[in-house]
Amino acid sequence: MIFLAIQYLLERRRQTILTLLGVFFGTVAYVAVSGFFLGFQGYMVQQLVNNQAQIHIQAREDFVTDHQLDNDFYGTKYAHIFWSSQPARAVGYLEVQDPQAWYARLASDPRVVAYAPIMSAPVIMTLASIVQSANLIGCDPELESKVISVPYFMVEGSFQDIAAGGNRIILGEELMKRLGAGMNQVINVSVGKGAPAPFRVVGHFFSGSRGLDLQAYGNLGDVQRINLTPNRVSEIGVRLKDYSQANAIATSWGKLAPELIESWDMQNLNILSVFAIQTVLRFSMIFTVLIVAGFGIYNILNMTVSQKRQDIAILRSMGYDTFDIVMLFFSQGLIVGIVGAILGLIVGYLTCLYLQSVSFMNVTPTNPTGHLHISLSYSIYIQATFMSIFSASLASILPARAAGKLTPIEVIRQGG
Amino acid sequence: MSIIATNINKSFGDPPVHVLKDISLEIKDGEFVALTGRSGSGKSTLMYILSSLDNPSTGTVEISGKDIAKLSEEEIHRFRNEELGFVFQAAYMIAELSVIDNVLMPTMKFDQKEKRRSSAEHLLDEFGLKDKMKRFPRQLSGGEQQRVAIARALVMDPKYLFADEPTGALDTESGDVVMNIIKEINAKSKTTVLMVTHDPDFAREAGREIHLADGAIISNG
Incomplete structure (x- = not known):
């Protein structure tokens, strides 16, 4: 039946090309749009998992809730306490309580690649008359280099220059501009406690x-x-072998100690929810395109079935059964689906390669070429093939079944 | 080996219209039988029932000793493919296929295309269509198309040929050619032929004529 199905398709070239184009464009759209969105998402995720720690073990700071102090002040005597002035303050710790226990735990965990303790402090920096607030992060540069990628973005100096201590500081470019600071200049850093300390920009x-x-x-x-917190750390940053496991690992560690433990995805839920919306939009758009392509196949096959009633009658009289007739029409849809999908995959891939070569973005250390990040993941191509062939098959099955139900006598009696 | 119909009744619609009324007959192997009657007499319906394309409302049909109603789907399709040939008033050519591919279409059902190719070419040669094998149906006259249809019906070397007014849509000359071919098939290959026809001249050329009126056999022989 494939032989005859191909002959039918070749004979109706214009209709075949039109239906083929529907599947083709659907597949191209799927590959290119998915490549674009997934490439962008992949790039963003890489920024999130590389620029910062993948798991943050932080000192937990909570806030007093409305009736948390009722029992402490009044016991269980009263059913309800009305506070004229609601108690409010932060409770908890500003430092990780038992960092040594964490170091031992992290060192023995095979899922951990590296960890780095830091002490983060909000500071006021002063250079001459310029005052600028900033976040000063104290770290062991060697350990920190294994957890985050900032050390690889050095414009001048080396991240290791702060290893020896002695009040040396490395500034972010934006902070440096705002302070108007230059290399080797001394800036005063104040944490609000004690006298400001001079730090040299290295x-x-x-x-x-x-x-x-x-x-x-x-x-x-x-x-x-x-910061007047000797030997204390406010956070331990962790890098994992598999960052996709971060959420599960952070959740399991959360049960072991009082610290607040968050994975990179927990901290960036807003960005990830945008990704989810993008994914829904992507699938909706592609689904619409493929529905249109499917309707094209359905309409044309329906028309073909009614035009080919005589052929069906004569084939049935030759001994071809219902399955043969169903396959005659179903295979036409399938062929259109497969050929459209193959052509779509090729053109979609070439489109992705082209998009990869075009400069759309600013050149940054994380995107040194300034080119769009397009995903060429094989899963996109598998999904595109599946969706194209599935929609073509779905659109073909109804007309094919209708054809299979026709009996020769029905056609002959109705005069073909 | 013959076609035996016993108490065939056929009715359509609601309220039912009785198209065939208690018909019993036997067609022996190698016979050439013409089914005649006026329009609406039930001759085509009877032929379709005798050839397994339609089912009777009541009654049985046996072909080559097999009760058609008792054959499985697979058996009936194989039986139609290997034992029965059909020619209709219209040639019912598959427009997308060449003449030779149209003739070879029945052979593809059970992968006998190459085995039957020489037989198909021989039939076309015999029917004066040797030089038109590669042509498409639209490039043939009505008479030529009907000859291709006969070749297609015979390519599997069937025991039975059922023809429903095969000359009905042809001019006299083409009709005579088609009729001669059918007669020759019956004479040479001993293929049993059951032909529905309006034409009394063609009916006389058959060895036996069964005449129907209002769904019943009026004369048989």
Whole structure:
């Protein structure tokens, strides 16, 4: 029956090409749009998992809830306490309670690639008359380099220059501009407790992310000292072998200690929810295109079945059965689906390659070419093939079944 | 080996219209039988029932000793493919296929295309269509198309040929050619032929004539 199905398709070239184009454009759209969105999402995820720690083990700071202090003040005597002034304050700790226990736990966990303790402090930086607030992160540069990618974005100086301590500081590019600071200049850093401490600028970095570029890095010991929190850490950053496991690992660690443990995806739920919306939009759009293509196949096959009633009658009289007739028409839809999908995959792939080569974005250390990030993941091509062939098959099955139900006598009696 | 119909009744619609009324007959192997009657007499309906294309409302049909109603779907399709040939008033050519492919179409059902190719070419040669094998149906006259249809009906070397007014749509000359072919098939290959016809001249050329009126056999022989 395939032989005859191909003859039918070749004979009705214009209709065949039109239906083929429907599937073709659907497949191209799926590959290109998915490549674009998934490439963008992949790029964003890479930024999130590389620029910062994949799991943050932080000192937990909570807030007093409305009736949390009722029992402490009044016991269980009263059913309800009405506060004229609601108690309110932060409770908890500003530092990780038992960092040594965490270090031991992380060092023995095979899923962990590296970890780095930091002391983060909000500071006021002063250079001459310029005053700028910033976040100063104290770290061990060697450990920090294994957890985040900021050390690789150095414009001048080396991230390791803060290793020795001695009040050296590395500034983000944006912070450096706002302070009007230059290399080797001394800026005063105040944490609001004690006298401001002078720090010498030994380097600066540019990540392309304004949030990161407003931060400053110093030696862990220096920051602990000026913050009056010697040997304390506010956070331990962790890098994993498989960042997709971060959420599950963070959840399981959360049960072991009082610290607040968040994975990169927990901290970026808003971005990930945008990805989810993009995915819904992507599938809706492609689904619409393929529905239109499917209707094209359905209409044309329906028309073909009514035009080919005589052929069906004569084939049935030759001994061809219902299945043969169903396959005669179903295979036409399937052939259109397969050929359309193959051509669509090729052109979709070429479109993706072209998009990859075109500059659309600013050049940054995280995107040194400035080109769009297009995903060429094989899963897109498998999904596109499946969706195209599935929609073509679905559209073919109804006309094919109708054809299969026709009996020769029915056609002959109705005069073909 | 013959076609035996016993108490065939056929009715259509609601209220039912009785098209065939208690028909019993036997067609022996190698016979050439003409089914005649006026329009609406039930001759085509009887032929379709005798050839397994339609089912009787009541009654049985046996072909080559097999009760058609008792054959499975697969058996009936194989039986139609291997034992029965059909020619209709219209040639019912598949427009997308060449003459030779049209003739070979029945052979493709059970993968006998190559085995039957020489037989198909021989039939076309015999019917004066040797030089038109590669042509498409639209390039043939009505008479030529009907000859191709006969070749297609014979390519599987069937025991029975059922023809429903095969000359009905042809001019006299083409009709005579088609009629001679059918007669020759019956004479040479001993193929049993059951032919529905309006034409009394063609009916006389058959060895036996069964005349129907109002769904009943009026004369048989």
